[in-house]
Amino acid sequence: MGTSSFDSISFDTQDGVARLTLNRPDKLNSFTEAMHQEIRDALMQVQTDGLARCLLITGNGRGFCAGQDLADLDMTALSDVLEKNYNPLIQTVTGLDMPVVCAVNGVAAGAGANLALACDLVVAARSASFVQAFSKIGLIPDAAGTWTLPRLVGLPRALGLTLLGNRLTAEQALQWGMIWEVVEDDALAEHTLALAKHLASQPTVALALTKKLLRQSYDNTLEQQLNLERDFQSAASQTKDFQEGVAAFLAKRPPNFTGQ
Numbered sequence: 530m531g532t533s534s535f536d537s538i539s540f541d542t543q544d545g546v547a548r549l550t551l552n553r554p555d556k557l558n559s560f561t562e563a564m565h566q567e568i569r570d571a572l573m574q575v576q577t578d579g580l581a582r583c584l585l586i587t588g589n590g591r592g593f594c595a596g597q598d599l600a601d602l603d604m605t606a607l608s609d610v611l612e613k614n615y616n617p618l619i620q621t622v623t624g625l626d627m628p629v630v631c632a633v634n635g636v637a638a639g640a641g642a643n644l645a646l647a648c649d650l651v652v653a654a655r656s657a658s659f660v661q662a663f664s665k666i667g668l669i670p671d672a673a674g675t676w677t678l679p680r681l682v683g684l685p686r687a688l689g690l691t692l693l694g695n696r697l698t699a700e701q702a703l704q705w706g707m708i709w710e711v712v713e714d715d716a717l718a719e720h721t722l723a724l725a726k727h728l729a730s731q732p733t734v735a736l737a738l739t740k741k742l743l744r745q746s747y748d749n750t751l752e753q754q755l756n757l758e759r760d761f762q763s764a765a766s767q768t769k770d771f772q773e774g775v776a777a778f779l780a781k782r783p784p785n786f787t788g789q
């Protein structure tokens with residue numbers, strides 16, 4: 530078990546699950562410069578301490594994340610902020626060598642919505658919502674929204690969401706295939722922790738290779754993808770978890786995966 534002390538997030542790792550909770554509830558967990566630094570530090574721990582086999586991201590209070598804190602914004606240097614904060618954040622989350630579950634506990638707006646959508650399994654509380662709020666303040670969708678949205682919901686819906694900036698309910702997001710599932714508000718925390726614990730007990734290397742394959746498939750031809758599957762299957766077959774999975778199947782017992 531690992532715990533760390535932060536101000537605008539809380540972070541701990543238990544039973545293979547690194548839990549990162551955005552924790553500025555009075556401001557709907559909007560991102561400040563200080564919060565970005567803390568998230569970077571926490572994600573660095575996830576990548577290096579060897580304790581986590583699944584990352585769970587959520588928010589404290591009635592919101593998940595309202596995107597950039599508009600009171601903590603250098604309006605003259607937005608490209609620097611993207612370069613330093615949002616772009617590495619999205620790349621780290623999508624490239625992490627383990628599954629990333631997002632428990633969307635309330636409204637997810639702007640870069641907050643796009644952080645959620647960059648995660649591997651997005652589970653929303655029934656009362657949660659998603660807002661591409663950027664156009665309301667004269668900005669373009671960032672944090673990979675223009676990459677993620679068309680892939681998740683297609684161009685017409687991506688255009689509608691971003692040009693209008695309306696709130697999309699969790700239920701509608703589910704119907705559009707934008708997220709994995711919707712659960713009742715009071716079940717979200719327990720449900721997503723159980724999901725994260727389950728994922729943390731699975732063959733981590735194979736899961737990491739699987740998410741990489743699926744994400745890369747958008748840019749590959751069929752031939753390139755088949756070649757990548759061949760290479761990644763070769764890597765998966767060299768893990769202890771592969772040996773264990775086959776041995777457990779043949780012995781008719783549950784596997785005990787270690788992530789090796």
Ligand code: T3D
Nearest residue numbers: 555556557559595596597598599607610611638639640662
């Ligand atoms: O380079 C760069 O840095 C650019 C990067 C940009 C990335 C982005 O994310 S841009 C988009 C930024 N986000 C927004 O524009 C969303 C702004 N917020 C809203 O539209 C609404 O708050 C919500 C739709 C998210 C929720 O509405 P509602 O009615 O449920 O809550 P509220 O009353 O508006 O907000 C509650 C409090 O949170 C309130 O504070 P108060 O009055 O109680 O002291 C509100 O000001 C504060 N808050 C909400 N969002 C932000 C915020 N404070 C600062 N920044 C926010 N983004």
